[in-house]
Amino acid sequence: MNRIDRFKKVIEGKKIENLDNLDFVNRDIVSHSNSPNPLLLKEPHFSILTSRACLYNCKFCAPASKKMFGKKIRTRSAENVVQELIYLKDKYGLKSVTFESDNFLQDREWLINFIDCLKKSKLKVNFNIHGRSNNIIKNHDLIKELKILGLIEVFIGIESGSDKMLKYFKKGTSVDMNKKAVNILKNNNIKIQASFISGFPVETKEDIKLTEQFIKENLSNEIFGFSTFVPLPGSFFYEEYKKKGLLFEDSEYSDFNLKKPRIMGVDYYYLSWINFKLFLKYSDSYFSQLSHLIFFVYNIFLISEFYIKYYIKNIIK
Secondary structure, eight states: OOHHHHHHHHHHSOOOSOGGGSOOOOGGGSOSOOOSOTTTSOSSEEEEOOEEOOSOOOTTTTTHHHHHHOSSOEEOOHHHHHHHHHHHHHHHOOOEEEEOOTTTTSOHHHHHHHHHHHHHHTOOOEEEEEOOHHHHHHTHHHHHHHHHHTEEEEEEEEEOSOHHHHHHHTOSOOHHHHHHHHHHHHHTTOEEEEEEEEOOTTOOHHHHHHHHHHHHHHOTTSEEEEEEOOOOTTSHHHHHHHHTTOBOTTGGGOOSSSSSOOBTTOOHHHHHHHHHHHHHHHOOSHHHHHHHHHHHHHHHHHHHHHHHHHHHHHHHO
16 A cells, blocks of 8 residues: 555544543564664663644645644543553563654643653653644743653754745744754753755755754754655645646655655755765764765766656657
8 A cells, every 4th residue: 555545544534532542552563672763762662642633734744634633633641641651661661762743742731741640650761752843942941841751852843944944834933943942952951853854946055055054053963854855645735836737756655865856946966965965064984974975876866867767758758
């Protein structure tokens, strides 16, 4: 079953209202040695979802996310989540957990209750979360408490160092907010994993340079990812670019690594170069630098191959 078929099946499926009624995931059939960073998050490591839905309308995701999870925010109770943590500790010796929920910090009342429940459990576990910059700022007073309880890393979708692009995405954040959120986490000695996205027809080299500048000034000692946009079916951008005839054939089946062009009017050679330059600059070993060089050359080959085949195909037509 391909991505499109899976997406349709999830959309058409019945949404469960009370997530506390679901049984805990059967962990006997999955690996317990799947930590995304064993040096930071010790094994046995597990992933947990605390909610299904997102309040926001970023154009590269929405409204597909709401079609998938429903417009109503559905959240497991804090008590239920902590009960699963205790269960994983007792049965598997849990040492760390990734909370995969898109916006772990979006509901302040739930967050306060979670902190209270985790304190009462006396459970010792390291964890990382996904958190938007505006929610990190809103809950800045709770970040310190989460750190004491085991928060070790936060994944932030910063997306761009350009306010113009953030408005274009309808992200609901700004460059200034992103800087404040990063500083809040740094001041609490919490590691950061930031993601950036590029590859849009309206994006200029100046916008990309602003992203480079943001990384240099704020994230030089942190982990970051620089990915190219994939037009996910059902998203605002997918529908917009499809209507304008800007989508290359099968672009929605791309992965997030830059292996083929997706949108017409985007300089993928330049994006590949920027990706290579950024990771080369912040690589901490010759092996890593060599790997990025090989990947860069491979990308250039794949992009060139795609364009050659594309233009030959259209010339024959």
